[in-house]
Amino acid sequence: MKPRFVITLILLLLFLMGEAFCQDIQTVNTSSESRNGRYNWEVHLLANQETLNSIKYVEYKLHPTFEVPIVKVSDKASNFELKSSGWGEFKIVLKVVFNDGSVKELNHQLSLGQEGPNLQNGKPSLEADKIIIRNLSQRVGSKWWSWTVYLSGNETKINSIRCVRYILHPTFSKPIREICTKGNIHDQYFPFSTSGWGTFRIKIKIFFKNGETQDLYHDLVFN
Numbered sequence: 260m261k262p263r264f265v266i267t268l269i270l271l272l273l274f275l276m277g278e279a280f281c282q283d284i285q286t287v288n289t290s291s292e293s294r295n296g297r298y299n300w301e302v303h304l305l306a307n308q309e310t311l312n313s314i315k316y317v318e319y320k321l322h323p324t325f326e327v328p329i330v331k332v333s334d335k336a337s338n339f340e341l342k343s344s345g346w347g348e349f350k351i352v353l354k355v356v357f358n359d360g361s362v363k364e365l366n367h368q369l370s371l372g373q374e375g376p377n378l379q380n381g382k383p384s385l386e387a388d389k390i391i392i393r394n395l396s397q398r399v400g401s402k403w404w405s406w407t408v409y410l411s412g413n414e415t416k417i418n419s420i421r422c423v424r425y426i427l428h429p430t431f432s433k434p435i436r437e438i439c440t441k442g443n444i445h446d447q448y449f450p451f452s453t454s455g456w457g458t459f460r461i462k463i464k465i466f467f468k469n470g471e472t473q474d475l476y477h478d479l480v481f482n
Contacts, residue, residue, distance in 0.1 A: 284310060286353060286367040289478065296346050298371040303340035304355070311335055313357050320352040347371075390416060392463055392477035393447075402456045404481050409442075409450040410465075417441065419467050423449040426462040431455075 288302040304317065317339040321328045325343075332339045353365040389412055396406040408425060410417060422439040431453075438449045458479045465473040 283307075284355065284363065284365065286351075286365055288367065288369055290371045291478075292372065293344060297344055298346065299342070299344045300369065300371060301340055301342045302351060302367060302369065303338040305338065311338065313359075314339065315356045315358050317341075318354040318356065320354070322347070322349040389413070390465065390473070390475065392461075392475055394477065394479055396479075396481045398481075399454065403454060404456065405452070405454045406479065406481070407447075407450050407452040408461060408463075408477060408479070410448040410463075411446045412448075417448045419469070420449065420465055421468045422466045423451075424464040424466070425451050426464070427453075428455075428457070428459040 283306065285305040286302060287305050288300055290298045290300040293299050302319070304311065304314075312335065314335065316331055316333040319330045319332065319341050321330065321343070322345075325345075330341055332341050334340065348369050348371055351367045351369055353367060355363040355365065357363070391411045392408065393411050394406055394408040396404050399405045410420070410423060418441075420441075422437055424435065424437045427434045427436065436451050436453075438451050441448050442450050444450070458481055461477045461479055463475040463477060465475065467473070
């Protein structure tokens with residue numbers, strides 16, 4: 260095999276790998292209970308900025324009972340976010356159309372009422388590897404709550420975690436808290452406790468022992 264051909268082949272493989280990485284797209288939805296068993300929900304894309312810039316629009320195909328079951332979204336700034344409401348869960352089919360005319364189809368199973376975002380697509384993962392963020396809360400005053408946020412999930416996956424960083428609302432005196440102790444309560448791992456009066460979205464950065472990291476989000480709920 261000629262050296263020039265080998266070099267060309269290597270460069271082509273690197274290019275294709277780069278393209279595949281660039282177009283690693285995930286879908287995520289969040290929801291909040293409205294009334295009479297209905298939920299307000301939104302779904303959008305998660306990808307690096309280069310990939311988002313390469314997308315022309317996203318076409319969402321909803322359940323046929325919707326008055327407008329096919330919705331086209333072109334707003335890059337919102338990560339092609341679609342907002343709606345309803346009472347039932349169903350599969351959303353997304354057609355991602357790129358600037359160059361290529362198309363990528365994704366499926367997202369809408370999840371209502373769960374704590375934190377429902378992240379799908381991207382690199383495949385086993386359900387056993389899923390890490391779930393939950394929180395407990397207790398009213399300690401007329402408008403004041405004591406609360407704890409923690410990780411739940413497969414213990415093998417949990418044992419591979421070194422530390423968890425919780426990024427709170429900027430009004431906290433110490434908005435970044437890092438927890439490196441797993442804790443002794445089953446299925447309530449790496450807990451962080453504090454108190455306050457308002458709910459907000461917490462960003463969680465998980466540091467694994469192998470050097471990898473994972474970003475998750477949790478919408479704090481007071482019950």
